[in-house]
Amino acid sequence: MKNYLVTGGAGFIGSNFIAYILNKYKDIYIINLDSLTYAGNMENLKSVESHNNYKFIQGDICDKGLVEDIFNEYDIDYVVNFAAESHVDRSIKNPDVFVKTNVMGTLNLLNVSKNAWADGEGFKSGKKFIQISTDEVYGSLGDTGFFKEDTPLDPHSPYSASKTSADLMVKSYFDTYKMPINITRCSNNYGPYQFPEKLIPLIINNCLNNKPIPVYGDGLNVRDWLYVEDHCSAIDMVVRRGISGEVYNIGGHNEKTNMDIINNIIEYLNKNVDDLISKNLITYVDDRKGHDKRYGIDPTKIKEELGWYPKTSFEEGIIKTIDWYLGNKQWMDNITMGSYQEYYKKMYNK
Ligand code: NAD
Numbered sequence: 001m002k003n004y005l006v007t008g009g010a011g012f013i014g015s016n017f018i019a020y021i022l023n024k025y026k027d028i029y030i031i032n033l034d035s036l037t038y039a040g041n042m043e044n045l046k047s048v049e050s051h052n053n054y055k056f057i058q059g060d061i062c063d064k065g066l067v068e069d070i071f072n073e074y075d076i077d078y079v080v081n082f083a084a085e086s087h088v089d090r091s092i093k094n095p096d097v098f099v100k101t102n103v104m105g106t107l108n109l110l111n112v113s114k115n116a117w118a119d120g121e122g123f124k125s126g127k128k129f130i131q132i133s134t135d136e137v138y139g140s141l142g143d144t145g146f147f148k149e150d151t152p153l154d155p156h157s158p159y160s161a162s163k164t165s166a167d168l169m170v171k172s173y174f175d176t177y178k179m180p181i182n183i184t185r186c187s188n189n190y191g192p193y194q195f196p197e198k199l200i201p202l203i204i205n206n207c208l209n210n211k212p213i214p215v216y217g218d219g220l221n222v223r224d225w226l227y228v229e230d231h232c233s234a235i236d237m238v239v240r241r242g243i244s245g246e247v248y249n250i251g252g253h254n255e256k257t258n259m260d261i262i263n264n265i266i267e268y269l270n271k272n273v274d275d276l277i278s279k280n281l282i283t284y285v286d287d288r289k290g291h292d293k294r295y296g297i298d299p300t301k302i303k304e305e306l307g308w309y310p311k312t313s314f315e316e317g318i319i320k321t322i323d324w325y326l327g328n329k330q331w332m333d334n335i336t337m338g339s340y341q342e343y344y345k346k347m348y349n350k
């Protein structure tokens with residue numbers, strides 16, 4: 001039996017990861033530590049909440065005493081750190097909480113793990129800290145080229161700067177103490193349970209509610225989209241087989257402009273739900289400050305070293321995703337009646 005401390009497991013990717021792991025393995029016990037910010041949602045965990053190999057603890061990754069208690073109670077083998085403030089627009093408005101959670105929280109987890117795993121001058125075997133990071137740490141690409149693991153770090157937003165700082169702390173614990181670590185840097189995810197402040201669920205939700213779709217700038221910024229389950233399978237491989245100290249980029253060469261995504265979703269909903277859903281909803285708004293132009297991952301390393309490849313094409317993944325939101329309107333309504341509603345009003349004065 002391996003014990004995983006998964007942090008931020010009530011969010012979008014963390015909840016998908018927990019379900020993926022518990023469905024796949026019988027010999028893994030998961031402790032999910034999540035403080036339930038606006039982005040954390042217990043409904044995301046309905047399918048696993050009564051699983052024998054699962055335990056939820058509400059709490060903050062910055063809380064040293066709590067994290068120590070967890071390590072004292074459970075013999076933690078792997079920490080998989082998803083917990084973060086994750087939205088670029090929020091980081092532009094309020095950077096402080098990004099530093100607190102993303103940097104100081106990660107540092108706290110590193111310190112407690114290091115103390116718990118210490119064995120003389122080294123570390124107990126079979127232990128590892130996995131930092132879930134993002135391609136945004138590399139900054140922005142021009143029209144050509146891809147992010148490789150050794151591309152210089154050049155973050156632009158307070159969000160990506162905080163994630164970069166955390167990555168550097170994690171790397172320093174390997175370089176200085178030889179603590180076993182991996183860092184994964186994935187491109188934009190999409191799929192079930194994504195909070196509707198992010199582009200894809202925002203488009204779906206606004207179309208279904210006849211609200212304008214805000215397009216930042218010219219809508220030609222490019223993101224490299226990966227279906228969330230493919231991200232989960234990559235993290236699983238890195239946890240089990242990633243070479244300690246290594247960084248792995250995760251992405252599937254799926255670059256699309258924001259307008260491609262918007263048009264694709266409108267067309268699907270127009271055909272399959274309501275022919276009143278149309279491009280009339282598209283509304284150009286001021287560009288995001290410091291808006292990165294293009295992200296694109298080179299996944300050669302994880303493909304060649306760990307044999308990972310994405311199984312879901314964009315064409316298949318986007319339909320699965322839209323259909324999931326259509327089949328789970330209650331989930332979306334519960335969110336939009338709460339914090340998202342306020343957020344939307346503040347952001348767009350609608
Ligand atoms: P999310 O915002 O949906 O979820 C974040 C979760 O962390 C929430 O459940 C929240 O309650 C929890 N959390 C926040 N602060 C906390 C704290 N101080 N202590 C404990 N829990 C806390 O985020 P996501 O999209 O699922 O992203 C998860 C991770 O993956 C993040 O680290 C993010 O940087 C990274 N990532 C995301 C993407 C993407 O496209 N969404 C891509 C690459 C990497």
Ligand code: TYD
Nearest residue numbers: 088188197198199202214215216221223258
């Ligand atoms: P987002 O989902 O916030 O992810 P990230 O900024 O981390 O890549 O945004 C994806 C792209 O969509 C990004 O180029 C910004 C753009 N965008 C809009 O044009 N309108 C919106 O309302 C949102 C949320 C994003």
